[in-house]
Amino acid sequence: MAWVSGSAKRVFQIRAPMAQVYEFLTTPDQIVEALKDLERKELLDPATARFLYKERTERGVTFRPDTTVRYSGNGTDQVQWGPHGDAPRTLTCSGSAQLRALGGGVTEVTYEENSSTDLPIPKLLAKVFKPILAREIKKDVYAYLDRVKAVIEGRST
Secondary structure (H helix, E strand, C coil): CEEEEEEEEEEEEECCCHHHHHHHHCCHHHHHHHCCCEEEEEEEECCEEEEEECCEEECCEEECCEEEEEEEECCCCEEEEEECCCCCCCEEEEEEEEEEEEECCEEEEEEEEEEEEEECCCHHHHHHHHHHHHHHHHHHHHHHHHHHHHHHHHHHC
């Protein structure tokens, strides 16, 4: 088994009040609306959840993402998340989102995420897969953010 990591950063706008965007990004029960291929969510407390995804095959490697994440924030414009607990997992995610009200009910989001996946491949092969999977992680994060935007904007109309 080998851990392969990637990161993504994106600045984008959501047509919704900042408080609504903040609440969404700090509430696992709402976040699941934007997650793809989620098999099961286990809410551990209002800010912490275990997410078990459907098995995936990427570039000939099959794995099943499993992670426990805790979300927190300052109550207005900063959100953070990261791994929680000692349970074995095959995916770790950490990151932050900085929110800024632009006026007219529009919020700017500066989103950064780092993800690491434990893949069932030898460590030597991980060096070959790293650039490929780093691109896949970035692509997955951007697609997730597109879904976040669609869900939140759908509520605001």
